[in-house]
Structure formats: structure tokens, C-alpha cells
Amino acid sequence: MLLQLENLPAQGSEFDVVVIGAGGAGLAAALFAGLAGQKVLLVEHSEYVGGTTALSGGTTWIPSTLHSARVNPQDTLAEAARYLDNAIGERADPALRQAFLQAGPAAVAALEAATEVKFRPYPKHPDYISDLPGSTLNGRALEPLPFDGRLLGELFAVLRPPIPEFTVLGGMMVDRTDINHLLKLKSSLPSFRHSLKLLLRHASDRLSYPRAPGW
Numbered sequence: 754m755l756l757q758l759e760n761l762p763a764q765g766s767e768f769d770v771v772v773i774g775a776g777g778a779g780l781a782a783a784l785f786a787g788l789a790g791q792k793v794l795l796v797e798h799s800e801y802v803g804g805t806t807a808l809s810g811g812t813t814w815i816p817s818t819l820h821s822a823r824v825n826p827q828d829t830l831a832e833a834a835r836y837l838d839n840a841i842g843e844r845a846d847p848a849l850r851q852a853f854l855q856a857g858p859a860a861v862a863a864l865e866a867a868t869e870v871k872f873r874p875y876p877k878h879p880d881y882i883s884d885l886p887g888s889t890l891n892g893r894a895l896e897p898l899p900f901d902g903r904l905l906g907e908l909f910a911v912l913r914p915p916i917p918e919f920t921v922l923g924g925m926m927v928d929r930t931d932i933n934h935l936l937k938l939k940s941s942l943p944s945f946r947h948s949l950k951l952l953l954r955h956a957s958d959r960l961s962y963p964r965a966p967g968w
């Protein structure tokens with residue numbers, strides 16, 4: 754972020770942790786350091802926070818969370834490790850992916866307990882290389898729940914806008930549930946109701962905000 758001069762840390766300020774880049778990885782690192790009581794400086798060189806992450810679909814691949822257990826209770830960390838071993842092979846240190854697998858479920862649980870970040874499992878979301886041994890049809894890919902951008906207050910203005918391809922009607926953010934309802938708008942009463950609510954909320958948001966806060 755191009756910090757205004759008055760927002761720059763005072764000369765001689767000290768921090769426990771300095772994070773470079775406010776995308777998903779940097780924001781998560783800064784957040785967890787903050788939750789652990791560290792004094793954090795987050796440095797971003799563009800005018801927005803969010804990086805490529807803000808342009809993405811937001812799907813988060815973390816096996817063996819509580820969410821995974823809801824849709825695929827048969828899945829295990831050992832199976833996920835088998836999948837990653839087959840997908841990655843010798844191209845990276847196996848200890849790194851073991852650390853990722855071991856820490857992932859607790860990281861998701863901590864994030865959900867202490868912040869506004871919440872997830873749900875996709876009922877159907879196969880692993881990308883679905884013919885590899887250890888792959889699953891669901892449970893590992895998590896979808897972030899819609900977040901009310903208004904909670905960010907003035908900081909909403911520095912959140913990188915989504916790409917037009919992921920919005921409809923000039924900026925309305927939709928998730929897979931919304932898309933399914935919009936497609937059945939004319940043939941199902943519940944879908945009509947859902948779509949109407951979505952459209953009215955978007956219209957009302959656009960009267961107050963230059964872009965939809967996407968919740």
C-alpha cells in the first residue's frame with residue numbers, strides 16, 4: 754500500500770515481525786503473528802491489499818479439517834499425503850508438505866475461532882489431478898464464506914477489487930450457490946426469492962458504495 758506519510762511508522766519504531774506483501778500468504782502470516790501477540794509491520798507496494806489472492810476464486814486446499822469430515826469422513830491425512838507425494842514427487846522437500854498437512858487443520862480452526870474468516874466445504878470438488886492415487890472427490894477444497902466488506906469501514910477502499918469475470922451485472926459478487934440460484938431464477942420459487950434478495954441488496958449497496966462490498 755502506498756502509505757500516506759502520516760501513516761508511516763515513526764523513525765526508530767520496532768517490530769517483532771515484518772511481512773512483505775499483503776496477499777493471502779502475507780496477510781495470513783501477519784494475522785497469525787498478530788494473534789500470537791507480536792507487533793507486526795505489513796508492507797505492501799501496490800495501492801491495494803489482496804494481491805493475486807483478491808482476484809482468485811478463494812478456494813483453499815487444506816485436508817482433514819472439521820469441514821472435510823462433514824462431507825468426506827473417510828478421508829485421512831495419510832491419503833492426502835499419498836496424493837501430494839504422487840502429485841509433487843521429488844520436486845520439493847517432503848518434510849514441507851508433511852508440515853503443511855499436520856498444521857493445516859489447526860490453522861483453519863484457529864482462524865475461524867479468532868477472526869471473521871469462515872469456511873465451508875464444497876459438496877463436490879475433486880482434487881485437481883483426480884486420477885492420482887490418494888485423490889478425493891470432495892472434502893479438501895474449502896470455500897470462504899461471503900464476508901460483509903462494510904465491516905472494514907474505510908479500509909474497504911484499499912481492498913483490491915475482484916476481476917470482472919468473477920462478477921455479474923457490473924460488479925455484483927456471486928458465489929457458486931448464487932450462480933445456481935440465478936440460473937434457476939425462472940423455474941424455481943426458492944431460486945427466484947434468493948435471486949431477488951441478491952439483486953435488491955446489490956442495488957441498495959450500489960447506492961451507498963462505489964462498488965459492492967460482497968457479502
Ligand SMILES: Cc1cc2nc3c(=O)[nH]c(=O)nc-3n(C[C@H](O)[C@H](O)[C@H](O)COP(=O)(O)OP(=O)(O)OC[C@H]3O[C@@H](n4cnc5c(N)ncnc54)[C@H](O)[C@@H]3O)c2cc1C
Nearest residue numbers: 774775776777778779797798799804805806809810811812
Ligand atoms: C483468476 C484466478 C483464480 C485463482 N483461483 C484460485 C483458487 O480458487 N484457489 C487457489 O488456491 N489459488 C487460486 N489462484 C492462485 C492464487 O490466487 C495465488 O496462488 C495466490 O493468491 C498467491 O498468494 P500470495 O499471497 O503468494 O501472492 P499474492 O496474493 O499475489 O500477494 C503478493 C503481494 O505482495 C505484493 N508485493 C510483491 N512484491 C512486493 C515488494 N517487493 N514489496 C512489497 N509488496 C510486494 C504484491 O503487490 C501483492 O499484494 C487463482 C489465481 C487467479 C489469477
